[in-house]
Amino acid sequence: MRRHHSPVSAGPAGTSPVLITGAAVSPAAEFAARRRRYSLIMSLRIPCLVLAGVLALGFGWSIAAAVIVVLSVPLPWVAVLIANDGPPRKAEKVARYRPDRVLEAPETKALGTGVVIDVPPDRAA
Numbered sequence: 001m002r003r004h005h006s007p008v009s010a011g012p013a014g015t016s017p018v019l020i021t022g023a024a025v026s027p028a029a030e031f032a033a034r035r036r037r038y039s040l041i042m043s044l045r046i047p048c049l050v051l052a053g054v055l056a057l058g059f060g061w062s063i064a065a066a067v068i069v070v071l072s073v074p075l076p077w078v079a080v081l082i083a084n085d086g087p088p089r090k091a092e093k094v095a096r097y098r099p100d101r102v103l104e105a106p107e108t109k110a111l112g113t114g115v116v117i118d119v120p121p122d123r124a125a
Helices: 027-043 045-059 062-072 075-084
Strands: none
Touching (some): 045 062, 045 075
């Protein structure tokens, strides 16, 4: 069966299409990526603890095992911080003060004195 390429595809079959918009990633895709990061970091903790047990019980290297255990303690905290981190904000051009640039205000006409027509003369201030 032949595959037809999209006019915006980047190349041969199997490659991702060219991004032609500045739209943000969908919330579902962003959540899935954050969940994968969290799972990956948390999956490192169990091998660290198993390795520490093997080093301590199998080889008698209790100091190396203690170092690995201490390094694995903050992994849940780090995993939560990284998983809760959203995508970076888009760079925005911020208007900044530049002393070399002189801003000139447009000339405005001052309003003259006028007569108020909705206040009775006996109540005028």
